Amino acid sequence: MSVDASARRAAHVVVLGNEKGGSGKSTTAMHVVVALMNAGQRVATIDLDSRQKSLTRYLEHRRAWASRAGIELRVPTHFCVGRGATLRLDENEAIEFEGFAQAVGAVEHINDFVVVDTPGTDGYLTRLAHAVADTLITPLNDSFVDLDVIGTVDPGTYAVTGESHYAAMVRDARRQRRLIDGKRMDWVVMRNRLTLLGSRNKRLVGEGLSQLAARLGFRCVDGLAERIVYRELFPCGLTALDQLDEAALGTRPSLSHATARAEVMRLIEALGLPLDARGRRRAAARAEWFAALERPLEIHDLLGD
Numbered sequence: 001m002s003v004d005a006s007a008r009r010a011a012h013v014v015v016l017g018n019e020k021g022g023s024g025k026s027t028t029a030m031h032v033v034v035a036l037m038n039a040g041q042r043v044a045t046i047d048l049d050s051r052q053k054s055l056t057r058y059l060e061h062r063r064a065w066a067s068r069a070g071i072e073l074r075v076p077t078h079f080c081v082g083r084g085a086t087l088r089l090d091e092n093e094a095i096e097f098e099g100f101a102q103a104v105g106a107v108e109h110i111n112d113f114v115v116v117d118t119p120g121t122d123g124y125l126t127r128l129a130h131a132v133a134d135t136l137i138t139p140l141n142d143s144f145v146d147l148d149v150i151g152t153v154d155p156g157t158y159a160v161t162g163e164s165h166y167a168a169m170v171r172d173a174r175r176q177r178r179l180i181d182g183k184r185m186d187w188v189v190m191r192n193r194l195t196l197l198g199s200r201n202k203r204l205v206g207e208g209l210s211q212l213a214a215r216l217g218f219r220c221v222d223g224l225a226e227r228i229v230y231r232e233l234f235p236c237g238l239t240a241l242d243q244l245d246e247a248a249l250g251t252r253p254s255l256s257h258a259t260a261r262a263e264v265m266r267l268i269e270a271l272g273l274p275l276d277a278r279g280r281r282r283a284a285a286r287a288e289w290f291a292a293l294e295r296p297l298e299i300h301d302l303l304g305d
Helices: 023-039 054-068 089-107 126-133 163-183 200-216 228-236 255-273 277-294
Strands: 014-016 043-047 076-082 113-117 134-141 151-153 160-163 187-193 220-222
Touching: 014 023, 023 043, 023 054, 023 113, 023 134, 023 255, 023 277, 043 054, 054 076, 054 228, 076 089, 076 277, 089 126, 126 163, 134 163, 151 163, 151 200, 160 200, 163 200, 187 200, 187 255, 200 220, 220 255
Parallel strands: 014 113, 014 134, 043 076, 043 113, 134 187, 187 220
Antiparallel strands: 151 160
8 A cells, every 4th residue: 555646745754763772763854844944844654553642642742841931942743643553564554654644645745844753663654655755864873783684794704795674675665656756765884872972883883884885875964963962842832943041951952962953954954855935934033023023123124204
């Protein structure tokens, strides 16, 4: 079963996918969402992990903190799609397909981007999301445990010996996508939780990813370092790209916040998402308007000609 391509081509679909949990999918998804909204893009989000609901809870925290702190925080249109819970596999897949199709159909023609967060397990909804992705972002912790999700290595030489289950699933999703509308998915593997210092493990994992990139056709980019600041922002629903002043944080921002912001901005630039020019103009106009509010009125603003 597949989503009709002619009915969903309006928005650019960004999918965060990795069959291993704890890779940073929801944190990355939230930062991508805020980056896009800051750039004036119209964004909707879909959470397919109806058990953990990490992205859903992130957005709930964001709304609650905005109200509590008395600040404005942009929030996307959001859907959480539940899994089928019958005793029949075909019925569950039909339920899940209908829920996903309804969510996409509700937002695809009125948004520039739809960002989809997937569960850390293989399943029908995960495969469905991968099949409709324009950009697939796979956060991968910088270790051989996580590398094993997409490729196998020789324990003696650390040379890549084959592809793993998740890579095979992505290959099938890309093939299905080309059959549907002839377009190519941009697969980006993001090295997450990078150590700040060089190490043998870091070098070997990097070499393995380079071999797999050539073999599987993905791009590899540096993601987010292991920083406590990202964990601290979650309960407030904040991201490193928000205006992190004392009003927003409840305390004074630190150098860690500025460092995390610069790190995320580099990631967003590396992703190369296709921003709509009209959205860029909306963001520029909004920034100019807010800047004008903060400037004191000049005398010629008060007196007519």
